[in-house]
Amino acid sequence: MNGPLRQEAERTAGTRIEPGRRYGFFTDTTLCIGCKACEVACKEWNQLPAEEMALTGMSYDNTGSLSATTWRHVAFVEQVRDGQDDGSRPGGAPGRWLMMSDVCKHCANAPCLDACPTGAIFKTEFDTVVVQQDVCNGCGYCVPACPFGVVELDELDGKAHKCTLCYDRLKGGLEPACAKVCPTESIQFGEIEELDRRARERVGQLHERGERNAYLYGAPDTPGATGGLGRLNAFFLLLDRPEVYNLPSRPDRPANRIAPAFGTGLAALAGMAGLALAFLANGGERR
Template identity: 40%
Template sequence: MQKTMLIDTSKCTGCRACQAACKQWNQLPAEQTAFNGTYENPANFSPVTWTKIVFNYKDKDANGRVHWLFSKQGCMHCTEAACIKVCPANAIYRTDFGTVRIDPDRCIGCNYCAANCTYQVIGFDRAANVARKCTFCYDRITNGEIPACAKTCPTGAITYGERSELIPLAQQRVQQLQQAGNSEANLYGLEELNGLAMMYVLESNPESYGLIENPRIKLSTHIWDIIFKPVRILVVAAAFFALWVNRGESKKESD
């Protein structure tokens, strides 16, 4: 099963209802922010902001007017997920829905996932010493509900469903936009990092939306993955060995 959200930016009005719904459902408080010259608010992802509308614009559209390029962004639930590769505690895993989830009970607060996330969407909760990000509303989808952001979008810009069903829908929509005169319309998330569970119909190139064109996992992440895994096995084996030796010694003392 691969659940996916298709975000059609051509239908997004930047209303931020999805951003608010995410906060409400996940009981995330508001953040105090300052005006920084853009309507985008807050400026960054954080432990309490898991999704937000990124504001960009083209100076002039075909009618000579500013054309907004709004996009709901957050964790992309990448198939090739850097966060899973680097987590030394196996606290980040792929769910049965094909999404990526952090188990807060296993998170040891090392922050490696935040440092290595391809899209820089993980927030680090210093008070709880835990990394946090969009859960793809794991608690809702396991109960047959659709994610809060998709449920609330008033314009139908977010469609939630099976990836295999959403791909043709997305391709059709891109074609429709191209036929209507937008030759730049394209699909993002189909092939990037072997597929993102957040797929986008874009009206312009990914960079215009602040999205990475051809994202790649950093070499250092691969090296960390290759080197750390055997070391982790050694550490666990050493811990078991120490426990076994200690138990033997304690038994001798009590005899």
């Protein structure tokens, strides 16, 4: 490791990165201020093209969503109270902003990995999910397989792209660029078990302060960790329904949706075969 990388590794906050351990993100949306530093750092480190500075009709959001060239996306959700205070907003405020930095979830049981026919998508030694660009053939099977709409094909090279959780930085002992620059520690990087502990402690603190709507999405036994996904190695603390943040309430693996239909088809075939055998048997007796 050269001098600058060694210096940055020494400044990495409290996390010793070692192969064979599980790492991920805990994103506390209550701390997000919408500065987009994570978006900029992600694009700069991964040499992704910048978005045009144009009005999208989505408040201050110029990127719109995750894409093949935007691997971190800060959503701005403006909520206006509809007349009567329901007690969910401190001081009876007329509205609030909900902000969330979205990213690939690096699912424990990643559907995109299962759908890839070439082996381009693999689990790293840090339990994260990465697309190998030199192996990807651009078939696009991973795109509909992702229940979060994260993976996308790039129009320029025709290959699948998404967050790598800064795999190259992890191998050098450095935390991901987005977590490194987050000024409020809304994005926290670390070992999954430690992140789970911090997250549940944070939810308890918010409940004590009166924010009873706070909950985790994607940690074990919470919304988001459903449908055979296992858990999300990038999980979130939310204040409203998942759909408000453009997250599915019960994400599912495509295979789970196909299996019942496939099973029904097999049952139908078995029934038809039984009828055919019965018909032949009856016909034989008549002859």
